Amino acid sequence: MKNTEDTICAIATGKGMAALAIVRMSGPLAFKIASQIFSLFDQDKKPISLDSHVAKHGYIFDPISSNLIDEVVLTPYKGPNSYTGEDLVEISSHGSDIIANTILMLMISQGARLAKKGEFTQRAFLNGKIDLTQAEAVLDLIQAKTVHQGRLALSALSGHLGKQINAVRKDLIALLTRITAGIDFPDEIGDIPEPDIEGVVRQNIAKLDELTRTARAGNFLRSGLKIAIIGKPNVGKSSLLNQLLKYERAIVTDVPGTTRDSLEELIDLNGIPVTIVDTAGIRHTDDQVEKIGIERTNQAIDAANLVLVIHDLETHTEGEEFETILQNKPYLLIGNKIDLPKANKKNIPDLVFTNCIDKVFISAKTGENLDSLLASIEKWVFQNNANKDMPSLNSRQTELCIKAQKALDLVQETQKGNYPQDCLATDLKSAIDALSEISGEIVSEEVITEVFANFCIGK
Numbered sequence: 257m258k259n260t261e262d263t264i265c266a267i268a269t270g271k272g273m274a275a276l277a278i279v280r281m282s283g284p285l286a287f288k289i290a291s292q293i294f295s296l297f298d299q300d301k302k303p304i305s306l307d308s309h310v311a312k313h314g315y316i317f318d319p320i321s322s323n324l325i326d327e328v329v330l331t332p333y334k335g336p337n338s339y340t341g342e343d344l345v346e347i348s349s350h351g352s353d354i355i356a357n358t359i360l361m362l363m364i365s366q367g368a369r370l371a372k373k374g375e376f377t378q379r380a381f382l383n384g385k386i387d388l389t390q391a392e393a394v395l396d397l398i399q400a401k402t403v404h405q406g407r408l409a410l411s412a413l414s415g416h417l418g419k420q421i422n423a424v425r426k427d428l429i430a431l432l433t434r435i436t437a438g439i440d441f442p443d444e445i446g447d448i449p450e451p452d453i454e455g456v457v458r459q460n461i462a463k464l465d466e467l468t469r470t471a472r473a474g475n476f477l478r479s480g481l482k483i484a485i486i487g488k489p490n491v492g493k494s495s496l497l498n499q500l501l502k503y504e505r506a507i508v509t510d511v512p513g514t515t516r517d518s519l520e521e522l523i524d525l526n527g528i529p530v531t532i533v534d535t536a537g538i539r540h541t542d543d544q545v546e547k548i549g550i551e552r553t554n555q556a557i558d559a560a561n562l563v564l565v566i567h568d569l570e571t572h573t574e575g576e577e578f579e580t581i582l583q584n585k586p587y588l589l590i591g592n593k594i595d596l597p598k599a600n601k602k603n604i605p606d607l608v609f610t611n612c613i614d615k616v617f618i619s620a621k622t623g624e625n626l627d628s629l630l631a632s633i634e635k636w637v638f639q640n641n642a643n644k645d646m647p648s649l650n651s652r653q654t655e656l657c658i659k660a661q662k663a664l665d666l667v668q669e670t671q672k673g674n675y676p677q678d679c680l681a682t683d684l685k686s687a688i689d690a691l692s693e694i695s696g697e698i699v700s701e702e703v704i705t706e707v708f709a710n711f712c713i714g715k
């Protein structure tokens with residue numbers, strides 16, 4: 257599967273004006289091509305030999321016309337001690353698209369070819385420098401939009417996730433080997449004691465279960481969380497949106513029905529990318545525009561992962577019928593305008609709702625207790641999982657993890673039926689295969705292509 261006969265090159269930095277641009281090249285010709293277009297002096301353009309991991313200041317020139325292209329720093333990495341595991345060269349030039357492109361063209365004219373998306377990382381994977389979970393983490397890290405996303409990607413990049421998967425895989429391989437040996441040598445080795453098999457399978461189902469549970473939070477961290485703010489007119493929905501955004505995005509007035517359309521904004525909630533939708537207040541009305549607004553509110557609820565139901569603590573009325581509209585959506589109940597009963601020395605009414613995840617009392621006007629609201633949302637995202645920095649599975653990995661779990665469930669079932677031990681081998685093997693596919697030990701060409709298709713060129 258190795259595809260390292262040719263030498264690839266690409267601009268690794270973004271387009272546009274910048275202080276520096278980096279052009280990289282990897283493959284068997286990387287050092288040769290670099291030494292043909294690089295020299296220590298701008299006058300006397302003698303190619304030089306390159307020492308691994310020693311950055312050199314010098315000049316790029318066109319070996320045919322002898323034209324000077326740029327003053328650069330060149331860093332050679334001799335394989336296998338490089339990102340790709342092959343000979344790799346990085347040239348830092350001045351950050352002009354024209355210069356970077358000219359250097360790229362020179363490399364191509366000397367025998368390199370333009371790299372495909374993610375091909376440097378793909379080579380790192382094919383050469384065994386990283387496993388597939390680490391390659392996926394590279395992409396997550398490049399695409400991270402919040403600090404938390406970056407931290408999780410970095411943790412997976414360090415190989416943490418791959419190690420956990422591999423620990424389970426190794427346990428199962430050891431078990432399968434032992435069962436197979438027992439089948440092959442019934443007299444010398446024989447069956448494994450049933451409780452031993454049961455123990456190994458149960459422990460590893462639990463480990464996989466813990467990993468798949470991280471997928472939910474991971475999904476919100478990668479793709480974002482959608483939250484709809486709903487409630488009767490004038491309870492302070494738009495005020496809460498503004499408070500969360502820290503600027504006056506929505507119009508706030510004391511006229512009921514001010515917000516007529518749903519408004520969507522993105523916030524970074526302690527590292528979780530959250531889209532907040534402010535909606536038109538829910539009430540019976542003959543106003544055509546307001547009716548459409550309320551219809552949109554229903555759509556916003558449908559699309560949301562979590563709903564904030566706002567309640568006015570000042571005009572508190574019993575028997576709000578939100579639960580029918582919510583249709584089993586998880587929701588937080590928010591008592592708003594806590595400043596008013598406090599100022600007027602009135603009792604804070606209790607809010608009686610049966611299925612809410614949590615109740616928080618805030619003031620959208622003053623920002624009081626907003627921290628508790630954010631903490632409550634965060635707690636729901638992580639489902640009280642204390643270890644927020646545990647790398648979380650992406651959808652490809654989750655699917656395979658569940659596949660492995662199901663196969664292990666079958667092993668457990670077969671075991672209960674007291675069948676001969678060789679009946680366990682097939683399911684055990686498919687659990688091992690699914691786990692091997694997560695780390696990329698065994699993986700099809702299509703899966704690899706799909707993983708790297710989302711990368712940018714140059715990574």
Ligand SMILES: Nc1nc2c(ncn2[C@@H]2O[C@H](COP(=O)(O)OP(=O)(O)O)[C@@H](O)[C@H]2O)c(=O)[nH]1
Nearest residue numbers: 490491492493494495508509510593619620621
């Ligand atoms: N005292 C007080 N007034 C608030 C609070 N939140 C909103 N209001 C006021 O309630 C009125 C309606 O607010 P708005 O955000 O437009 O409510 P919406 O119709 O639910 O979007 C405005 O006059 C706000 O200033 C709060 O926490 N305390």
Ligand SMILES: [Mg+2]
Nearest residue numbers: 493494514515
């Ligand atoms: Mg409003």
